[in-house]
Amino acid sequence: MVTHEQQTEKTALIVEDDKAVLQLIRLYLAQAGYRILEAQDGVAGLRMALEESPDIVLLDLNLAGMDGIEVCKNVRSESDVPIIMVTARVEEEDRLTGLDLGADDYVSKPFSPRELVARVNAVLRRTQRNAENQKETGNHLTAGAVVIDLDRRSATVLGTEIDLTPTEFRLLSYFIEGRGRTVSRDQIIENVFGYDFSGYDRTVDTHVSNLRKKLESANPEGQHLKTMYGVGYRFDV
Template structure:
Protein backbone atom coordinates (compact mmCIF):
# COMPACT_ATOMS: atom_id res chain seq x y z
CA UNK A 1 0.00 0.00 0.00
CA UNK A 2 1.38 3.44 -0.70
CA UNK A 3 0.71 6.22 1.77
CA UNK A 4 0.37 6.06 5.56
CA UNK A 5 -2.84 4.26 6.56
CA UNK A 6 -5.36 6.58 8.13
CA UNK A 7 -3.71 9.79 6.92
CA UNK A 8 -3.40 11.77 3.72
CA UNK A 9 0.13 11.47 2.28
CA UNK A 10 2.36 14.51 2.53
CA UNK A 11 2.43 16.59 -0.60
CA UNK A 12 -0.95 15.25 -1.72
CA UNK A 13 -3.01 17.42 -4.02
CA UNK A 14 -5.63 19.65 -2.46
CA UNK A 15 -9.16 18.31 -2.31
CA UNK A 16 -11.29 18.89 -5.38
CA UNK A 17 -14.64 20.68 -5.07
CA UNK A 18 -17.52 18.33 -4.35
CA UNK A 19 -18.70 16.53 -7.49
CA UNK A 20 -22.07 15.68 -5.98
CA UNK A 21 -21.24 11.99 -6.47
CA UNK A 22 -21.47 9.54 -3.59
CA UNK A 23 -19.06 6.75 -2.70
CA UNK A 24 -19.39 4.00 -0.12
CA UNK A 25 -16.36 2.15 1.27
CA UNK A 26 -17.14 -1.27 2.77
CA UNK A 27 -14.00 -2.51 4.49
CA UNK A 28 -13.52 -4.08 7.94
CA UNK A 29 -9.87 -3.01 8.18
CA UNK A 30 -10.55 0.38 9.73
CA UNK A 31 -7.22 2.01 8.88
CA UNK A 32 -7.52 0.96 5.25
CA UNK A 33 -11.15 2.11 5.14
CA UNK A 34 -10.14 5.53 6.49
CA UNK A 35 -7.30 5.81 3.98
CA UNK A 36 -9.53 4.94 1.01
CA UNK A 37 -12.21 7.31 2.27
CA UNK A 38 -9.68 10.15 2.45
CA UNK A 39 -8.55 9.55 -1.15
CA UNK A 40 -12.14 9.50 -2.39
CA UNK A 41 -12.98 12.68 -0.50
CA UNK A 42 -9.95 14.42 -2.01
CA UNK A 43 -11.33 13.47 -5.41
CA UNK A 44 -14.53 15.34 -4.60
CA UNK A 45 -16.82 12.46 -3.63
CA UNK A 46 -19.11 12.39 -0.63
CA UNK A 47 -17.97 9.30 1.27
CA UNK A 48 -19.72 6.91 3.63
CA UNK A 49 -17.62 4.23 5.35
CA UNK A 50 -19.05 1.04 6.84
CA UNK A 51 -17.29 -1.98 8.27
CA UNK A 52 -19.61 -4.98 7.91
CA UNK A 53 -21.81 -6.52 5.26
CA UNK A 54 -25.20 -6.19 6.94
CA UNK A 55 -24.64 -2.49 7.56
CA UNK A 56 -23.46 -2.05 3.97
CA UNK A 57 -26.74 -3.22 2.44
CA UNK A 58 -28.89 -1.01 4.68
CA UNK A 59 -26.59 1.99 4.23
CA UNK A 60 -26.60 1.60 0.45
CA UNK A 61 -30.40 1.80 0.45
CA UNK A 62 -30.23 5.06 2.36
CA UNK A 63 -27.23 6.66 0.66
CA UNK A 64 -27.78 5.49 -2.96
CA UNK A 65 -24.05 5.54 -3.83
CA UNK A 66 -22.67 6.04 -7.33
CA UNK A 67 -19.67 3.80 -6.62
CA UNK A 68 -18.99 1.14 -3.98
CA UNK A 69 -15.54 -0.08 -2.95
CA UNK A 70 -16.38 -3.48 -1.48
CA UNK A 71 -14.09 -5.87 0.38
CA UNK A 72 -14.70 -9.57 -0.24
CA UNK A 73 -13.99 -10.75 3.33
CA UNK A 74 -16.49 -9.00 5.62
CA UNK A 75 -18.21 -9.87 8.90
CA UNK A 76 -21.98 -10.29 8.81
CA UNK A 77 -22.34 -10.82 5.07
CA UNK A 78 -19.36 -11.42 2.80
CA UNK A 79 -18.70 -9.15 -0.17
CA UNK A 80 -20.22 -11.58 -2.68
CA UNK A 81 -23.57 -11.62 -0.86
CA UNK A 82 -23.47 -7.84 -0.32
CA UNK A 83 -22.92 -7.36 -4.05
CA UNK A 84 -25.71 -9.81 -4.87
CA UNK A 85 -28.14 -7.88 -2.68
CA UNK A 86 -26.95 -4.49 -3.96
CA UNK A 87 -27.77 -5.57 -7.49
CA UNK A 88 -31.43 -6.05 -6.54
CA UNK A 89 -31.87 -2.30 -6.02
CA UNK A 90 -28.73 -0.41 -7.10
CA UNK A 91 -26.78 0.09 -10.32
CA UNK A 92 -23.78 1.61 -8.53
CA UNK A 93 -20.36 0.78 -9.91
CA UNK A 94 -18.79 -1.89 -7.67
CA UNK A 95 -15.06 -2.48 -7.27
CA UNK A 96 -14.38 -5.66 -5.32
CA UNK A 97 -11.30 -5.86 -3.07
CA UNK A 98 -9.84 -9.26 -2.17
CA UNK A 99 -6.81 -10.46 -0.25
CA UNK A 100 -6.96 -13.75 -2.14
CA UNK A 101 -5.62 -13.98 -5.66
CA UNK A 102 -7.29 -17.25 -6.66
CA UNK A 103 -9.22 -16.78 -9.88
CA UNK A 104 -12.33 -18.42 -8.43
CA UNK A 105 -12.76 -15.57 -5.96
CA UNK A 106 -12.50 -13.03 -8.75
CA UNK A 107 -15.00 -14.83 -10.96
CA UNK A 108 -17.49 -15.32 -8.12
CA UNK A 109 -17.36 -11.61 -7.38
CA UNK A 110 -17.88 -10.65 -11.01
CA UNK A 111 -20.70 -13.16 -11.42
CA UNK A 112 -22.84 -11.29 -8.91
CA UNK A 113 -22.36 -7.98 -10.67
CA UNK A 114 -19.06 -6.39 -9.62
CA UNK A 115 -17.67 -4.13 -12.34
CA UNK A 116 -14.00 -4.51 -11.46
CA UNK A 117 -11.71 -6.04 -8.85
CA UNK A 118 -8.37 -5.36 -7.19
CA UNK A 119 -6.18 -7.76 -5.23
CA UNK A 120 -4.53 -6.61 -2.00
CA UNK A 121 -2.01 -5.11 -1.61
CA UNK A 122 -2.77 -2.37 -4.14
CA UNK A 123 -2.05 1.30 -4.69
CA UNK A 124 -4.87 3.61 -3.55
CA UNK A 125 -3.87 5.88 -6.43
CA UNK A 126 -4.58 3.06 -8.91
CA UNK A 127 -7.93 2.49 -7.22
CA UNK A 128 -8.76 6.19 -7.58
CA UNK A 129 -7.80 6.07 -11.26
CA UNK A 130 -10.23 3.19 -11.81
CA UNK A 131 -12.99 4.96 -9.88
CA UNK A 132 -12.57 8.12 -11.94
CA UNK A 133 -12.53 6.12 -15.18
CA UNK A 134 -15.82 4.49 -14.20
CA UNK A 135 -17.45 7.75 -13.20
CA UNK A 136 -16.50 9.33 -16.54
CA UNK A 137 -18.72 6.82 -18.35
CA UNK A 138 -22.07 8.22 -19.46
CA UNK A 139 -24.70 6.94 -17.04
CA UNK A 140 -27.77 9.01 -17.81
CA UNK A 141 -29.59 10.26 -20.84
CA UNK A 142 -27.79 13.21 -22.35
CA UNK A 143 -27.87 15.35 -25.44
CA UNK A 144 -28.38 13.36 -28.65
CA UNK A 145 -25.28 12.58 -30.65
CA UNK A 146 -25.78 13.46 -34.30
CA UNK A 147 -24.44 10.22 -35.75
CA UNK A 148 -25.93 7.85 -33.14
CA UNK A 149 -29.53 6.77 -33.76
CA UNK A 150 -31.95 6.98 -30.86
CA UNK A 151 -32.65 3.26 -30.97
CA UNK A 152 -30.72 0.30 -32.35
CA UNK A 153 -32.60 -2.81 -33.40
CA UNK A 154 -31.17 -6.31 -33.83
CA UNK A 155 -34.08 -8.65 -34.48
CA UNK A 156 -36.11 -8.70 -31.25
CA UNK A 157 -33.42 -6.76 -29.35
CA UNK A 158 -33.84 -2.98 -29.02
CA UNK A 159 -31.14 -0.80 -27.46
CA UNK A 160 -31.90 2.80 -26.53
CA UNK A 161 -28.53 4.45 -25.80
CA UNK A 162 -29.83 7.78 -24.55
CA UNK A 163 -32.19 6.29 -22.00
CA UNK A 164 -29.84 3.34 -21.38
CA UNK A 165 -32.72 0.92 -21.88
CA UNK A 166 -32.64 -2.56 -23.42
CA UNK A 167 -35.71 -4.49 -24.56
CA UNK A 168 -35.91 -8.11 -25.72
CA UNK A 169 -39.16 -9.38 -27.25
CA UNK A 170 -40.85 -6.30 -25.82
CA UNK A 171 -39.66 -6.99 -22.26
CA UNK A 172 -37.08 -4.84 -20.42
CA UNK A 173 -33.69 -6.43 -19.73
CA UNK A 174 -31.96 -5.43 -16.50
CA UNK A 175 -28.24 -4.92 -17.20
CA UNK A 176 -25.50 -3.61 -14.97
CA UNK A 177 -23.82 -0.42 -16.12
CA UNK A 178 -20.80 -2.34 -17.37
CA UNK A 179 -22.95 -4.83 -19.29
CA UNK A 180 -24.88 -1.99 -20.90
CA UNK A 181 -21.68 -0.14 -21.81
CA UNK A 182 -20.32 -3.27 -23.51
CA UNK A 183 -23.54 -3.77 -25.46
CA UNK A 184 -23.70 -0.09 -26.41
CA UNK A 185 -20.09 -0.18 -27.65
CA UNK A 186 -20.66 -3.28 -29.78
CA UNK A 187 -23.98 -2.03 -31.17
CA UNK A 188 -22.65 1.41 -32.06
CA UNK A 189 -20.43 -0.17 -34.75
CA UNK A 190 -22.14 -3.53 -35.39
CA UNK A 191 -19.96 -4.51 -38.37
CA UNK A 192 -16.73 -4.04 -36.44
CA UNK A 193 -14.93 -6.87 -34.63
CA UNK A 194 -13.62 -5.43 -31.35
CA UNK A 195 -10.55 -6.84 -29.67
CA UNK A 196 -10.62 -7.25 -25.90
CA UNK A 197 -8.17 -4.39 -25.63
CA UNK A 198 -10.47 -2.10 -27.63
CA UNK A 199 -13.42 -3.01 -25.42
CA UNK A 200 -11.34 -2.41 -22.29
CA UNK A 201 -10.40 1.05 -23.58
CA UNK A 202 -13.98 1.90 -24.58
CA UNK A 203 -15.68 0.65 -21.42
CA UNK A 204 -13.12 0.70 -18.61
CA UNK A 205 -10.94 3.51 -19.95
CA UNK A 206 -7.39 3.77 -21.27
CA UNK A 207 -5.93 4.03 -17.75
CA UNK A 208 -7.30 0.63 -16.70
CA UNK A 209 -4.66 -1.99 -15.91
CA UNK A 210 -5.53 -5.63 -15.40
CA UNK A 211 -6.44 -8.94 -16.99
CA UNK A 212 -8.37 -8.59 -20.26
CA UNK A 213 -10.17 -11.81 -19.28
CA UNK A 214 -12.50 -9.42 -17.45
CA UNK A 215 -14.16 -8.74 -20.83
CA UNK A 216 -14.98 -12.44 -21.32
CA UNK A 217 -16.61 -12.64 -17.88
CA UNK A 218 -18.92 -9.68 -18.54
CA UNK A 219 -19.71 -10.86 -22.08
CA UNK A 220 -20.78 -14.18 -20.53
CA UNK A 221 -23.12 -12.36 -18.13
CA UNK A 222 -24.51 -10.26 -20.96
CA UNK A 223 -25.19 -13.31 -23.12
CA UNK A 224 -27.03 -15.10 -20.32
CA UNK A 225 -29.30 -12.12 -19.75
CA UNK A 226 -30.06 -11.95 -23.47
CA UNK A 227 -30.70 -15.70 -23.71
CA UNK A 228 -27.70 -15.99 -26.02
CA UNK A 229 -24.65 -18.24 -26.04
CA UNK A 230 -21.21 -18.40 -27.58
CA UNK A 231 -22.21 -21.07 -30.11
CA UNK A 232 -25.30 -19.36 -31.51
CA UNK A 233 -23.98 -15.80 -31.18
CA UNK A 234 -27.37 -14.35 -31.96
CA UNK A 235 -26.63 -10.99 -30.33
CA UNK A 236 -22.94 -11.15 -29.39
CA UNK A 237 -20.66 -13.10 -31.71
CA UNK A 238 -17.20 -14.40 -30.92
CA UNK A 239 -14.68 -13.55 -33.63
CA UNK A 240 -11.92 -16.13 -33.35
CA UNK A 241 -8.49 -14.67 -32.81
CA UNK A 242 -9.91 -11.15 -32.42
CA UNK A 243 -12.67 -10.71 -29.85
CA UNK A 244 -16.35 -9.88 -30.26
CA UNK A 245 -18.82 -8.19 -32.59
CA UNK A 246 -22.54 -7.55 -32.61
CA UNK A 247 -24.86 -10.23 -33.97
CA UNK A 248 -27.83 -9.55 -36.19
CA UNK A 249 -30.40 -10.95 -33.76
CA UNK A 250 -31.61 -13.46 -36.34
Protein backbone atom coordinates in the same frame (compact mmCIF):
# COMPACT_ATOMS: atom_id res chain seq x y z
CA MET B 1 -20.48 5.52 10.78
CA VAL B 2 -20.57 8.53 8.49
CA THR B 3 -17.81 11.08 8.17
CA HIS B 4 -18.01 14.33 6.27
CA GLU B 5 -14.40 15.18 5.45
CA GLN B 6 -15.54 17.88 3.07
CA GLN B 7 -18.60 18.63 1.05
CA THR B 8 -17.92 17.98 -2.64
CA GLU B 9 -19.84 16.87 -5.67
CA LYS B 10 -18.97 13.17 -5.46
CA THR B 11 -19.63 10.84 -2.54
CA ALA B 12 -17.77 7.56 -2.00
CA LEU B 13 -19.08 4.84 0.31
CA ILE B 14 -16.31 2.66 1.79
CA VAL B 15 -17.51 -0.71 3.11
CA GLU B 16 -14.48 -2.17 4.89
CA ASP B 17 -14.01 -4.01 8.20
CA ASP B 18 -10.23 -3.47 8.45
CA LYS B 19 -9.87 -0.12 10.21
CA ALA B 20 -6.35 0.49 8.91
CA VAL B 21 -7.39 -0.10 5.31
CA LEU B 22 -10.54 1.98 5.78
CA GLN B 23 -8.51 4.89 7.14
CA LEU B 24 -6.04 4.66 4.25
CA ILE B 25 -8.77 4.70 1.61
CA ARG B 26 -10.60 7.48 3.42
CA LEU B 27 -7.44 9.61 3.58
CA TYR B 28 -6.63 9.38 -0.11
CA LEU B 29 -10.19 9.78 -1.36
CA ALA B 30 -10.78 12.76 0.92
CA GLN B 31 -7.58 14.35 -0.37
CA ALA B 32 -8.88 13.78 -3.89
CA GLY B 33 -12.02 15.76 -3.03
CA TYR B 34 -14.54 13.07 -2.21
CA ARG B 35 -17.13 13.18 0.53
CA ILE B 36 -16.79 9.97 2.53
CA LEU B 37 -19.38 7.56 3.90
CA GLU B 38 -18.23 4.53 5.90
CA ALA B 39 -19.60 1.16 6.97
CA GLN B 40 -17.71 -1.66 8.70
CA ASP B 41 -20.08 -4.58 8.08
CA GLY B 42 -22.12 -5.87 5.18
CA VAL B 43 -25.58 -5.10 6.55
CA ALA B 44 -24.72 -1.47 7.27
CA GLY B 45 -22.97 -1.18 3.91
CA LEU B 46 -26.02 -2.43 2.04
CA ARG B 47 -28.32 -0.08 3.91
CA MET B 48 -26.11 2.95 3.24
CA ALA B 49 -25.61 2.06 -0.41
CA LEU B 50 -29.37 2.07 -0.94
CA GLU B 51 -30.36 4.91 1.40
CA GLU B 52 -27.50 7.41 1.01
CA SER B 53 -27.24 7.28 -2.81
CA PRO B 54 -23.42 7.47 -3.04
CA ASP B 55 -21.77 8.10 -6.40
CA ILE B 56 -19.53 5.05 -5.99
CA VAL B 57 -19.11 2.13 -3.56
CA LEU B 58 -15.77 0.58 -2.55
CA LEU B 59 -16.67 -2.85 -1.22
CA ASP B 60 -14.61 -5.42 0.69
CA LEU B 61 -15.59 -9.09 0.31
CA ASN B 62 -14.77 -10.37 3.81
CA LEU B 63 -17.43 -8.62 5.86
CA ALA B 64 -19.34 -9.52 9.01
CA GLY B 65 -23.11 -10.02 8.82
CA MET B 66 -23.23 -10.22 5.02
CA ASP B 67 -20.24 -10.82 2.77
CA GLY B 68 -19.34 -8.51 -0.07
CA ILE B 69 -20.68 -10.82 -2.78
CA GLU B 70 -24.15 -10.73 -1.19
CA VAL B 71 -23.92 -6.98 -0.67
CA CYS B 72 -23.01 -6.50 -4.33
CA LYS B 73 -25.86 -8.75 -5.46
CA ASN B 74 -28.42 -6.92 -3.34
CA VAL B 75 -27.18 -3.45 -4.29
CA ARG B 76 -27.17 -4.32 -7.96
CA SER B 77 -30.76 -5.55 -7.82
CA GLU B 78 -31.83 -2.07 -6.72
CA SER B 79 -29.22 0.35 -8.07
CA ASP B 80 -26.69 0.83 -10.86
CA VAL B 81 -24.24 2.73 -8.62
CA PRO B 82 -20.65 1.92 -9.65
CA ILE B 83 -19.01 -0.69 -7.39
CA ILE B 84 -15.29 -1.37 -6.97
CA MET B 85 -14.42 -4.48 -4.98
CA VAL B 86 -11.36 -4.07 -2.75
CA THR B 87 -10.27 -7.32 -1.16
CA ALA B 88 -7.46 -9.62 -0.10
CA ARG B 89 -9.06 -12.54 -1.94
CA VAL B 90 -6.89 -13.34 -4.92
CA GLU B 91 -8.74 -16.31 -6.41
CA GLU B 92 -9.89 -15.68 -9.97
CA GLU B 93 -13.27 -17.23 -9.19
CA ASP B 94 -13.97 -14.58 -6.53
CA ARG B 95 -13.03 -11.81 -8.93
CA LEU B 96 -15.17 -13.18 -11.75
CA THR B 97 -18.12 -13.79 -9.43
CA GLY B 98 -18.06 -10.19 -8.28
CA LEU B 99 -17.76 -8.86 -11.80
CA ASP B 100 -20.52 -11.17 -13.03
CA LEU B 101 -22.81 -9.73 -10.36
CA GLY B 102 -22.21 -6.24 -11.71
CA ALA B 103 -19.11 -4.88 -9.97
CA ASP B 104 -17.30 -2.41 -12.20
CA ASP B 105 -13.74 -3.11 -11.07
CA TYR B 106 -11.75 -5.32 -8.70
CA VAL B 107 -8.68 -4.19 -6.74
CA SER B 108 -6.60 -6.71 -4.78
CA LYS B 109 -4.93 -5.96 -1.46
CA PRO B 110 -2.27 -4.79 -0.94
CA PHE B 111 -2.88 -1.94 -3.38
CA SER B 112 -1.47 1.44 -4.28
CA PRO B 113 -3.76 4.12 -2.77
CA ARG B 114 -2.98 6.41 -5.69
CA GLU B 115 -3.94 3.71 -8.18
CA LEU B 116 -7.16 3.09 -6.28
CA VAL B 117 -8.07 6.78 -6.50
CA ALA B 118 -7.23 6.72 -10.22
CA ARG B 119 -9.54 3.74 -10.72
CA VAL B 120 -12.34 5.47 -8.80
CA ASN B 121 -11.94 8.55 -10.98
CA ALA B 122 -11.86 6.45 -14.15
CA VAL B 123 -14.98 4.45 -13.28
CA LEU B 124 -16.88 7.65 -12.57
CA ARG B 125 -15.66 9.24 -15.82
CA ARG B 126 -16.85 6.21 -17.75
CA THR B 127 -20.22 6.30 -15.97
CA GLN B 128 -20.67 9.96 -16.85
CA ARG B 129 -19.56 9.42 -20.44
CA ASN B 130 -22.01 6.56 -20.91
CA ALA B 131 -24.84 8.68 -19.53
CA GLU B 132 -23.95 11.52 -21.91
CA ASN B 133 -23.70 9.14 -24.87
CA GLN B 134 -27.14 7.74 -24.10
CA LYS B 135 -28.64 11.22 -24.14
CA GLU B 136 -27.06 11.88 -27.52
CA THR B 137 -28.17 8.61 -29.15
CA GLY B 138 -31.85 8.84 -28.26
CA ASN B 139 -34.08 6.58 -26.23
CA HIS B 140 -33.73 3.25 -28.05
CA LEU B 141 -31.21 1.13 -29.90
CA THR B 142 -32.49 -1.66 -32.15
CA ALA B 143 -30.70 -4.53 -33.87
CA GLY B 144 -32.94 -7.21 -35.28
CA ALA B 145 -34.94 -8.76 -32.44
CA VAL B 146 -32.90 -6.91 -29.79
CA VAL B 147 -34.20 -3.58 -28.50
CA ILE B 148 -32.47 -1.49 -25.83
CA ASP B 149 -34.38 1.15 -23.87
CA LEU B 150 -31.74 3.64 -22.77
CA ASP B 151 -34.07 5.49 -20.42
CA ARG B 152 -35.10 2.36 -18.52
CA ARG B 153 -31.68 0.73 -19.00
CA SER B 154 -33.41 -2.44 -20.11
CA ALA B 155 -33.19 -4.79 -23.09
CA THR B 156 -35.72 -7.04 -24.79
CA VAL B 157 -35.30 -9.92 -27.22
CA LEU B 158 -38.36 -10.82 -29.31
CA GLY B 159 -40.34 -8.58 -26.96
CA THR B 160 -39.23 -10.36 -23.78
CA GLU B 161 -37.07 -8.47 -21.30
CA ILE B 162 -33.76 -10.10 -20.42
CA ASP B 163 -32.02 -9.65 -17.08
CA LEU B 164 -28.68 -7.90 -17.64
CA THR B 165 -26.09 -6.66 -15.19
CA PRO B 166 -25.04 -3.00 -15.67
CA THR B 167 -21.81 -4.15 -17.32
CA GLU B 168 -23.70 -6.46 -19.69
CA PHE B 169 -26.08 -3.62 -20.54
CA ARG B 170 -23.18 -1.32 -21.43
CA LEU B 171 -21.55 -4.10 -23.42
CA LEU B 172 -24.70 -4.87 -25.41
CA SER B 173 -25.23 -1.17 -26.12
CA TYR B 174 -21.66 -0.89 -27.40
CA PHE B 175 -22.01 -3.95 -29.63
CA ILE B 176 -25.31 -2.74 -31.11
CA GLU B 177 -23.96 0.76 -31.76
CA GLY B 178 -21.09 -0.82 -33.69
CA ARG B 179 -23.02 -3.75 -35.19
CA GLY B 180 -21.31 -5.41 -38.12
CA ARG B 181 -17.89 -4.15 -36.99
CA THR B 182 -15.29 -6.37 -35.33
CA VAL B 183 -14.03 -4.90 -32.05
CA SER B 184 -10.99 -6.01 -30.07
CA ARG B 185 -10.68 -6.57 -26.35
CA ASP B 186 -8.75 -3.32 -26.08
CA GLN B 187 -11.58 -1.41 -27.76
CA ILE B 188 -14.11 -3.01 -25.42
CA ILE B 189 -11.98 -2.11 -22.40
CA GLU B 190 -11.62 1.49 -23.57
CA ASN B 191 -15.25 2.06 -24.53
CA VAL B 192 -17.16 -0.11 -22.05
CA PHE B 193 -14.95 -0.22 -18.98
CA GLY B 194 -13.11 3.04 -19.60
CA TYR B 195 -9.96 2.31 -17.61
CA ASP B 196 -6.77 0.23 -17.73
CA PHE B 197 -7.99 -3.32 -17.38
CA SER B 198 -4.54 -4.85 -17.95
CA GLY B 199 -4.15 -8.30 -16.48
CA TYR B 200 -7.87 -9.07 -16.49
CA ASP B 201 -8.50 -9.91 -20.17
CA ARG B 202 -10.45 -13.02 -19.21
CA THR B 203 -12.98 -10.78 -17.53
CA VAL B 204 -13.91 -9.30 -20.91
CA ASP B 205 -14.40 -12.81 -22.28
CA THR B 206 -16.50 -13.76 -19.26
CA HIS B 207 -18.82 -10.76 -19.68
CA VAL B 208 -19.19 -11.44 -23.41
CA SER B 209 -19.86 -15.14 -22.77
CA ASN B 210 -22.53 -14.36 -20.17
CA LEU B 211 -24.17 -11.83 -22.47
CA ARG B 212 -24.16 -14.29 -25.37
CA LYS B 213 -25.80 -16.99 -23.25
CA LYS B 214 -28.60 -14.63 -22.22
CA LEU B 215 -29.22 -13.49 -25.79
CA GLU B 216 -29.25 -17.03 -27.17
CA SER B 217 -31.45 -18.29 -24.33
CA ALA B 218 -34.05 -15.67 -25.28
CA ASN B 219 -33.68 -16.35 -29.02
CA PRO B 220 -31.88 -19.63 -29.87
CA GLU B 221 -32.10 -18.88 -33.60
CA GLY B 222 -30.52 -15.45 -33.27
CA GLN B 223 -26.82 -16.07 -32.67
CA HIS B 224 -25.71 -12.48 -33.27
CA LEU B 225 -22.68 -12.17 -31.00
CA LYS B 226 -19.78 -13.86 -32.75
CA THR B 227 -16.20 -14.53 -31.66
CA MET B 228 -13.62 -13.52 -34.27
CA TYR B 229 -10.78 -15.73 -33.10
CA GLY B 230 -7.53 -13.89 -32.53
CA VAL B 231 -9.21 -10.55 -33.25
CA GLY B 232 -12.20 -9.87 -31.00
CA TYR B 233 -15.99 -9.91 -31.30
CA ARG B 234 -18.65 -8.81 -33.77
CA PHE B 235 -22.40 -8.27 -33.41
CA ASP B 236 -24.23 -9.22 -36.60
CA VAL B 237 -27.92 -8.79 -37.39
